[in-house]
Amino acid sequence: MEKGNASGRFQVDSPLVALSAVDGSLLGLLQLKSSARSEESGPGADEQMAELILRMLGSPPRTPTRSPGARCRSRRPRTTS
Numbered sequence: 194m195e196k197g198n199a200s201g202r203f204q205v206d207s208p209l210v211a212l213s214a215v216d217g218s219l220l221g222l223l224q225l226k227s228s229a230r231s232e233e234s235g236p237g238a239d240e241q242m243a244e245l246i247l248r249m250l251g252s253p254p255r256t257p258t259r260s261p262g263a264r265c266r267s268r269r270p271r272t273t274s
Contacts, residue, residue, distance in 0.1 A: 203250040225238060
């Protein structure tokens with residue numbers, strides 16, 4: 194979280210608060226998927242949750258021109274070594 198914030202990938206004021214929000218979101222997803230009504234959540238609920246978490250952290254929303262599989266990788270800053 195701190196590396197993503199330092200590199201500009203995320204925009205959070207407090208990494209601890211952001212990590213708590215991510216943890217809570219993941220617990221909510223686990224509850225949704227394990228509930229008796231999990232079939233109503235749809236097969237893409239985990240991908241939707243991942244995108245919402247990234248947007249919550251400050252990543253821009255995916256655009257229609259990008260493929261869904263490329264949305265996370267394309268936002269990683271390039272490192273020079």
